[in-house]
Amino acid sequence: AQRVTQPEKLLSVFKGAPVELKCNYSYSGSPELFWYVQYSRQRLQLLLRHISRESIKGFTADLNKGETSFHLKKPFAQEEDSAMYYCALRSIQGAQKLVFGQGTRLTINP
């Protein structure tokens, strides 16, 4: 079964502190992993995907197949990072649906 788990519903850190949003997945095969973000009053948008190995807005995420994890990290949090973050996987075979985790609400305190 395909499943994405984000163990923290809420995460609060101070500005300038490091941030790590956890994501674990369950999938028998090679999925494609994503992080989506939703800022206040905005639509859901792609933040980054593992195959591009980019750093977007200072965020990075490394796919660890041994631990089946895809944690999102940023060394120095900024207030504008406050948002809802969703980890998602997509099968590279069959129906190309996105399977989302429950999401983590990140709050950056000044």
Next chain:
Amino acid sequence: ETGVTQSPTHLIKTRGQQVTLRCSSQSGHNTVSWYQQALGQGPQFIFQYYREEENGRGNFPPRFSGLQFPNYSSELNVNALELDDSALYLCASSPGGSSGADTQYFGPGTRLTVL
């Protein structure tokens, strides 16, 4: 470039009624996916359409049905509404291919409340 649009923004229905939600895909996109997002949950895949054909379906009953039109816009229809159908319904479009293997761009959603 025009983004994904959805209508209406909000909708209130009563149990047993039927509802139609609409989505206009982003320019140049021929694949549309629909998701249901209940309060406090992540989006759940309902189904996907590619060039007017259903291209994959999630774990939703047959009273959830859809259409895609030649201009790639799409409708989500829900019959015999239940209280648990209250949710935000998201439409996402992607550039194409039956594999749907491109980035999905989301619309703002339609908030459906069933009383």
